[in-house]
Amino acid sequence: MLIDPAHDLAHLDRVWLNAQAIADVHSNQRVLLAASYLHDLVNLPKDDPNRHLASQQSATKSEPILAELGFTEVETRATQHAIAAHSYSANIDPETPEACILRDADRLDALGAIGIARTFSVSGALGRALYDTTDPFGDSRPMDDQRFSIDHWKIKLLKLPNVMLTTKGKVVAKERSARMxxxxxxxxxxxxxxxxxxWANL
Structure with missing residues (x-):
């Protein structure tokens, strides 16, 4: 089975780096570290009809790992909630500082230079075109990110800075979206x- 290069170990490393960069003094670093590295235990393809369940499945699968690491029940539940709530498609509201930080940290990895690389990597794997050659930026057609890679930027990615939950996350997201x-x-x-x-004012 091929490893998804947009959700490999390097992605987990970057999410942890992002989490450390935007975390405040009130967050639990132990929970954040575990959630950063376990949030994609179950990684379903973008076009899988059950993709919205992947984060909850990851949270469930994390429990024995956290137990082996000596996490308390409180730490385990906090880590699992952060994992479950990080996903865009799961639509679960983050209820803790760690969950907010992890969600922002994961979304930051979809922006900036690495976000550009990841977009084209995923789209290439799914056989999607870079852009519509007759109307690249959708002036006279509906956006369709199932067919065109660049459309995904307008539909989702360039809007991410507006939904960041942490103060530092918002700043970094705006910087990265400007690069895009x-x-x-x-x-x-x-x-x-x-x-x-x-496109510059989403």
Missing amino acids: IRFLQDLSKEIDTPLPPD
Whole structure:
């Protein structure tokens, strides 16, 4: 079975780095560390109909691992909640500082230079085109990220800074989304198609 390069060990390392960068003094670092490395224990493909269940399945599978690491019941439940609530598709509200931090840390990895690389990696694996050659930025068609990689940026990724939960996460997300806009501006020049102004103001 091939490892998804967008959700490999390097992704877990980056999520932990992000979590440390945006965490405040009130967060439990032990819970954050465990949640960062166990949040994708179950990683279903983007086009799997059960993908929205993956984070809850990961939370369940984490329990024996946390027990082996000597986590208390309180720490285990806190870690499992952070894991379950991190997912975009699961639609579970984060209720603890650690859950908010993990969600932001994971979403930060979908933005910036690494976010650009991950988008194209996943889209390539799913056989999706980079963009619609007749209307790259969707001026006169509905957005469709099941067919076009760049569409996913407008549908989801460039909106992430607006839904970050932590103060530091919001700052980093805005910085990273600005890098993506600069990439799109360069792309628009190379394909001789102006980037619509609304892409920079999502």
